[in-house]
Amino acid sequence: xxxxxxxxxxxxxxxxxxxxxxxxxxxxxxxxxxxxxxxxxxxxxxxxxxxxxxxxxxxxxxxxxxxxxxxxxxxxxxxxxxxxxxxxxxxxxxxxxxxxxxxxxxxxxxxxxxxxxxxxxxxxxxxxxxxxxxxxxxxxxxxxxxxxxxxxxxxxxxxxxxxxxxxxxxxxxxxxxxxxxxxxxxxxxxxxxxxxxxxxxxxxxxxxxxxxxxxxxxxxxxxxxxxxxxxxxxxxxxxxxxxxxxxxxxxxxxxxxxxxxxxxxxxxxxxxxxxxxxxxxxxxxxxxxxxxxxxxxxxxxxxxxxxxxxxxxxxxxxxxxxxxxxxxxxxxxxxxxxxxxxxxxxxxxxxxxxxxxxxxxxxxxxxxxxxxxxxxxxxxxxxxxxxxxxxxxxxxxxxxxxxxxxxxxxxxxxxxxxxxxxxxxxxxxxxxxxxxxxxxxxxxxxxxxxxxxxxxxxxxxx
Amino acid sequence: xxxxxxxxxxxxxxxxxxxxxxxxxxxxxxxxxxxxxxxxxxxxxxxxxxxxxxxxxxxxxxxxxxxxxxxxxxxxxxxxxxxxxxxxxxxxxxxxxxxxxxxxxxxxxxxxxxxxxxxxxxxxxxxxxxxxxxxxxxxxxxxxxxxxxxxxxxxxxxxxxxxxxxxxxxxxxxxxxxxxxxxxxxxxxxxxxxxxxxxxxxxxxxxxxxxxxxxxxxxxxxxxxxxxxxxxxxxxxxxxxxxxxxxxxxxxxxxxxxxxxxxxxxxxxxxxxxxxxxxxxxxxxxxxxxxxxxxxxxxxxxxxxxxxxxxxxx
Numbered sequence: 001x002x003x004x005x006x007x008x009x010x011x012x013x014x015x016x017x018x019x020x021x022x023x024x025x026x027x028x029x030x031x032x033x034x035x036x037x038x039x040x041x042x043x044x045x046x047x048x049x050x051x052x053x054x055x056x057x058x059x060x061x062x063x064x065x066x067x068x069x070x071x072x073x074x075x076x077x078x079x080x081x082x083x084x085x086x087x088x089x090x091x092x093x094x095x096x097x098x099x100x101x102x103x104x105x106x107x108x109x110x111x112x113x114x115x116x117x118x119x120x121x122x123x124x125x126x127x128x129x130x131x132x133x134x135x136x137x138x139x140x141x142x143x144x145x146x147x148x149x150x151x152x153x154x155x156x157x158x159x160x161x162x163x164x165x166x167x168x169x170x171x172x173x174x175x176x177x178x179x180x181x182x183x184x185x186x187x188x189x190x191x192x193x194x195x196x197x198x199x200x201x202x203x204x205x206x207x208x209x210x211x212x213x214x215x216x217x218x219x220x221x222x223x224x225x226x227x228x229x230x231x232x233x234x235x236x237x238x239x240x241x242x243x244x245x246x247x248x249x250x251x252x253x254x255x256x257x258x259x260x261x262x263x264x265x266x267x268x269x270x271x272x273x274x275x276x277x278x279x280x281x282x283x284x285x286x287x288x289x290x291x292x293x294x295x296x297x298x299x300x301x302x303x304x305x306x307x308x309x310x311x312x313x314x315x316x317x318x319x320x321x322x323x324x325x326x327x328x329x330x331x332x333x334x335x336x337x338x339x340x341x342x343x344x345x346x347x348x349x350x351x352x353x354x355x356x357x358x359x360x361x362x363x364x365x366x367x368x369x370x371x372x373x374x375x376x377x378x379x380x381x382x383x384x385x386x387x388x389x390x391x392x393x394x395x396x397x398x399x400x401x402x403x404x405x406x407x408x409x410x411x412x413x414x415x416x417x418x419x420x421x422x423x424x425x426x427x428x429x430x431x432x433x434x435x436x437x438x439x440x441x442x443x444x445x446x447x448x449x450x451x452x453x454x455x456x457x458x459x460x461x462x
Numbered sequence: 463x464x465x466x467x468x469x470x471x472x473x474x475x476x477x478x479x480x481x482x483x484x485x486x487x488x489x490x491x492x493x494x495x496x497x498x499x500x501x502x503x504x505x506x507x508x509x510x511x512x513x514x515x516x517x518x519x520x521x522x523x524x525x526x527x528x529x530x531x532x533x534x535x536x537x538x539x540x541x542x543x544x545x546x547x548x549x550x551x552x553x554x555x556x557x558x559x560x561x562x563x564x565x566x567x568x569x570x571x572x573x574x575x576x577x578x579x580x581x582x583x584x585x586x587x588x589x590x591x592x593x594x595x596x597x598x599x600x601x602x603x604x605x606x607x608x609x610x611x612x613x614x615x616x617x618x619x620x621x622x623x624x625x626x627x628x629x630x631x632x633x634x635x636x637x638x639x640x641x642x643x644x645x646x647x648x649x650x651x652x653x654x655x656x657x658x659x660x661x662x663x664x665x666x667x668x669x670x671x672x673x674x675x676x677x678x679x680x681x682x683x684x685x686x687x688x689x690x691x692x693x694x695x696x697x698x699x700x701x702x703x704x705x706x707x708x709x710x711x712x713x714x715x716x717x718x719x720x721x722x723x724x725x726x727x728x729x730x731x732x733x734x735x736x737x738x739x740x741x742x743x744x745x746x747x748x749x750x751x752x753x754x755x756x757x758x759x760x761x762x763x764x765x766x767x768x769x770x771x772x773x774x775x776x
Contacts, residue, residue: 092517093517177598178521179518197521201595202592212593216593225525226528228521228522230522280498334498334502337502340523343522
């Protein structure tokens, strides 16, 4: 159960880890995106080498309820290949920037995967039976001489080893001059948007040779460019509403019904700068790296370099909550600028519970648990509970390898005397960053990606 | 630079800078503020000019670094610490001004980016219909009617347009020669848009009278340098790489090898100082109007000359 009923914090346990053990990370293995499908049965990861790996959860044995099903490899395929742009004399990376699942309509699964320039719709289907007993063909495929056929039989399906096939069904190309940072499927399940640094395009899933530009912030003179689009997402319920965030810390909500080109926003969300925190790096750390609507669609969450903010869509002038992810880095911004860490794009995610709450009847004692999660450095990740206002820092490392052992909370010592078990800021490993995390849509299972490993944690079941 | 979990020691230098947030108004910490600003300025420059990617650099990162540099430059300008760039060698060795001198040429033209008037309207009625994304491909000069600008609005100096337009139409011609990845409509839309843009420019070639010829380079730096936007397109780090490559591919590239932004070999490649006249001659065939070496144009190229010399030295 999801812990509704208030009070009990979730106790997270290590479940599994996927990926190479060596410290030497092959660049192609760097995980670049993680996404559960709508049922949570499938978990997809994309990497810098352009590959997609899908894990499937084992169907749990109902009688043996001490742990949920494990995730095992279901399908692996090469989604994107590196390309060369001859016009600009530059390589187009095959790195998968985002994966988004379509809701399941039939036996097959569909997902969208994108690199910097091209979006692809992949169909993942199972084959576990094959026809046998053809009249005109031998079992090995050779054709029989028709004159030797004396009787007729009806071919029958016989079971075979499960084969999972991935095939590209649509390729949406040539619509983005700049690098695609987001894709988002509309609640109509027919259209989706793709956003690059300066433009957002609207596609129909069936049509690949045409997309429509709905946002364009490219200035006539590129030298006047001071702001770029960093993320975009469709509203989960309203199919004409979407938001996009910028490098200046603003979020714009647009309604596609207002005009064909949504250059004028319906709402502009921006928090005025805190003058006491002003520094050279104020703008850079305000740049929003991710934006996610809550499942209900009433709130949205943004991630900037140091914090996570929850916004009520009805209030534009400030967020309703702000959570500090790693405030101790504020005094280190100059070094983080120098080594480029300040440009790291952390993602964030909601837990899956609030969607369930809408559809079930609530007892008055039920308080829906709303938790948000995001990553940090040193392979730490953080969770913030909106109701209790408590937060926790956990670490994804192979040292906490025992399943069903509750993870020990971590603490970073910002300054002064370091207590036992605390880690000082200066000891943090800035090469170990957790940028991508995902939460199972229905259960308390989370997937956390370190540089090249995928960790799966579950709550401790009694 | 950063250990893997090992103790990381900060430079004492950095410690002093990072200790706390300093504001420019504090007395004794004004020095450390200035020092920090200088450090950040240098780091930013290095980031922009030393980047040698095989893939395109992140536009977001470039924009953020660019904004940082502009802000620092604005601050320096307001503080009046602007030193003349072309003063004789007797200038006292002052780290601040040296660095500023280095940076000045690249960014002087960004000092107050003027807004182009909104009458550069594309021929597509964007408000009334959905624009196919194919029409946006490789279209540097595609304009959208409502462009968001957070900064203060400034009246655009009229001199900006003439040189820009002759250059821009030259660029467009070259652009048209390149195969468009999408439809031929893109090319047609562009040439239609270009015709409408060329009009306002052609009527006014000469610089406004407010700027007499005899101005020193120093005072010139305080104003946005007309025409520098396109002439220094090679040092403008936000220019579309597509057009830069197209443009410079057709002419003798030995003069442009110094350019760290468009050259694949980066900042360390050979630096050939270019004289203003040579540059002028090269650009002549690409303009649709006779390029009369009007005074301001020539002055800009002289400064370009100096920019290159400084970059060589940096």
